[in-house]
Amino acid sequence: MSQSLTKTDRTTISRHAERGSYDRKAAWSIIDEALVAHVGLDTGKGVMVIPMTYARIGDEIVLHGAAASRWLSSFGDGRDISVCITLLDGLVLARSAFSHSMNYRSVVAFGRARLVTDPAEKQAAFRALLEHLLPGRWDDCRQPDAKEIAATTVIKLPLDEASVKVRSGPPKDAAKDMDLDYWAGVIPMALVAGEPVADAANRPGLPVPAYAMNYLRGA
């Protein structure tokens, strides 16, 4: 498999090209770290963007939803979708308003998703979705039965026509602004986990699983 994603007219980064790349491993790393994807599709009545959970299996992004879902069921009609996954890393405060920015890592992918119909492949998708949410969880819950698998639509988007964009580091003011007496710098931002909150209906004495505590500790 090529180390590089496929560069097309849609994925060519025209603004701040220095922030862009087509490195497959860089895309995987962002996708594996983030938790929410924003999925855009043509509803036939204009574009719609919605947040979704997802997972990566090899070189495909897995999305899922209720089989009764209005728009997931439209995937058979062969329209392209776009998936954007973004990690916010910091607020970039420059001396000039104009040069303010954010540090971020994002992936934008395009393509035609395929419907997954094989029950075993759907089961594997469920597993990937849970392990992406919280590694270790799949073996510590009741796994889906045939009815649940049938009630779930699973689609896979090839992660090929895609691009990566990353901004990092300090602000970049114009030379003429460097002597201004304004504080410049970065406020780091990160999505962090808090202390797990047990469901009041848990069976008595069930400890918080180690994998859930590890999340909090950033393990």
Next chain:
Amino acid sequence: MSQSLTKTDRTTISRHAERGSYDRKAAWSIIDEALVAHVGLDTGKGVMVIPMTYARIGDEIVLHGAAASRWLSSFGDGRDISVCITLLDGLVLARSAFSHSMNYRSVVAFGRARLVTDPAEKQAAFRALLEHLLPGRWDDCRQPDAKEIAATTVIKLPLDEASVKVRSGPPKDAAKDMDLDYWAGVIPMALVAGEPVADAANRPGLPVPAYAMNYLRGA
């Protein structure tokens, strides 16, 4: 102004309708708290979703970019866009894989953006964008000059045809799963600020501004 957003075919929530609302104030609250919007548009070669900074001014969402930007310049052609703003609040661990979820708050808006051409209105948009990023910053940086304003495309999307979706609280397993010996609960998630990192090129002795420290403290 109506307290309620406009419900149309596009904004009607069909899945988990109990999570949906059309409350304008609820939408504002989510929009004002989040930092990144995912914007979907029809490029003419399929849908594209990209991450953007934004601000809210009254009942409109402000977006901006370089005047030379390929796709921002396409807004004059009258195609609808969609903006989705999402806050992730927690990972919801249920006893069954099928009932896993996330706690989140999101807004999805649709509509036709208008190009802002008046320099004073563009300047006000800049101010809103900076104050959204970090309240207090606008008065503590060099404000945009005429050349920078001319080099920036500003668009505004009416926040009217929009919906809100919120999931909160504990997992909801099926009754038959409640006695299973799996730990269930919520891992809270939040985007948090770290200690501000001063630019190495700052003028000597410049303190971190109070508004930047307040961000860290959640003020």
